[in-house]
Amino acid sequence: MLKRFFEHLNHFGGDYSESAENVTWLQLHGLRGVRSLLDAWPDLHHITSQPIDCIATNAKESVVNMHNQSMFAVAGSLIDKIVCDRASAGSYTLQLTNCRNRIALVAALAQCRFADGSITAYWRAEKHLLLHIVTTSSASQFPRYQLSKLSESDEEQYNVATLICSPLQSNGIDTIPEVLAKNVVLEIGGTELASRYEQGLQDGIEIDDSEFASICEIADRVLVEATEKSRQGAGE
């Protein structure tokens, strides 16, 4: 169903299977992927023809305008890019503006594989003074996901995310500006994520009924109306 959702959304391209897997990964690990997707839906469904573009770049960093596209759809491409850029630059930073569904970075980083080093992403929550930090390294199976409390004076912006690819292993907070990571209030590590995965596998993925209905309604838009003639297209 989620694949069909992204098929409907994905007229701009991307890999809808990968996008759906990222939502499923979050839901399976109790990180509310479906809710995030639906929250962003009002912005997502009418801007999908505008591709992301690089608005500034140098040897160590780039700034990318996401044009409100869903991170579920493009996280894989962004991680690929930073891995490639890091290969030639040692370490590399991607500053992403106007992006939605940034929580998808947790799933995308959990599922990406690279030869060495680490990738850390961080972004400010939309409604709270919280900073999301997720990091994964070549040596670990699961990412580390943390929330750090921000103060009123912190200037981290909404709708922005930062990715840092480093040749070193990282615990997340050692990679980002110290002022942003000084007050970690929640940490979900590999053990907890593994436990959530086992639980999800056993019990199935829980989805709120209304969220399920909303996803179905959007996913069903890829279905084609039936006619007597169309019925011949599977039978003859």
Next chain:
Amino acid sequence: MDIERLGRLFPYRLSFMRILVRRLMQEKWRIQRVRFDLDDEGYGVSIYEIQAPENLFSFVVFSSFLDPSRRSDRVIAEEWDMTVTLCEGRVDEHRLERFRQNVPLQENGRLDSGCLVLSRANKSARTFEHVVSALAEGKQPSVATMAKVGYLYRTTAVYGSGKFGMADWEKVRTKYRDFGRPFSAEMFSCYMIRQYSLDQAEFLARKRSPDKAVPMQDTLKRYIGIGNATGLGMAPYLINHPMLISRWIEIRETALAKALQHGEFSPQALIRFASLVKKAMRHLSEIATENKDQNAINEATRVEAGEFLQWLEAGLETLQSWQDVVAHYNDSCSVETQELLNTLLIEIYPEHVNDLEEDMCVAECYEHSPEMSATELRDLIQTNYDWALEVDFTAEQTRAVFWYRSEEKMEPRIGSRGIDTGADRELNVGIAWSVRRCYDALAEMLDRDDEISVGEFLFECPQHRQVVRRLQTLAKFHYGDIRTNFLDVDVMPIHLLRCKLSFFGVSKFDPRSRFWVRNTMFQGAPLVSDIGQEFLDDWCFPVIPDEKFDA
């Protein structure tokens, strides 16, 4: 993988039904009918409990009246003679009630994560009443009548792996390991539908004529399988699971290679091989389809196999190796006959082949390489997808059709581009077309900068990400994509259906069009009551039993 050859495969020793039956017999699964609450018409609830080595499962059947005018093989049907589910554990009244509310609804119901399979089946109008009447009159059913159809019920859809709230494949694989091989739970459900069809027919005969009715003889029961109708819904599966299909083909080829390399070339082996050829010829001659082309193919194969048999028997004293035998039939026979004989060769060496059944699974994970240079990707396409680049997509016929999902139960259908509605929502099954577009975009970027990486290419052109991940991943597999253009005006989905069904283990392919096929499952297989008895594992290519059943 050439689609023409894939469309000629026969069920073989490592087909999923064969593997399943071997496990049932070797592990002595205990299957008991614990509830059989049917009314005088045979409608009601039945439950079978299955004690497998690791878990207890229940198979729950709801049978109800179906107006014959509403009986349909199509997935878009709304009512059936029988609906079933396979679930973990015992079924108490509370759970049974939940099933009663949902299982008969099929796609419109919701099951729980303890369920493995949801399915349904319809009676064969031609045979069910004949069997019940004959048994009620104290006679065995006519073998001739049974030979024309081969089953009492026909399944029209078998769902598993996470559909409608059921257990995801990962859970089945790791938690319900009795069914931890591809389609094992689905095949088992079909096996149980067959068992239920026999039980219900005998029950109705006894109801109709308590004093006169007789049970069906086991020999005839074994000859009764379970019918199946498979349509386009199965075709996208093969396109969307290339790693799995590649593995299945690889296993089949490995089985053949092991038979050739390690199988002792002895007079006994040749005699066994010849005996199997004779059985297969008889099997082919007994297939009754309404499809003239299929009948002609079956007859041509039977004739070729006969000519081959003559050659084999003439050379029994002089032939030196299996390589000589295979070289002969590859030179002298059609692809269909070649595949038949390959199947039979694999059949005679279980000791070299059966252990491959452990390798049927594959982790379907797309692992691509963004660091790869774009030139390397271009070379990879030129090498592995030359067949796709050879398609002239400027010709109208090469993109004449599109595949889509209908709003009617999401049934996959094929439409004519430019004529039918739905091309704007087409399914992404045109792999050759996707490769072509990716290749052209790649060439354009390389013209500007020939030092870019795949990651940089995909950042600029994310629309090609899916196909790049696919072709980079499949480059690591021995067999890659199915080499055909699925958007061509002459596309033959029936080849895909037969390929997958051969891996399931079905026989007697009866194409009803190029879009759907009827076939028979488990014909000749041991019965539930045979579990625990001697088992020869030789039920392939079933033939009409040599008995006097028409008494």
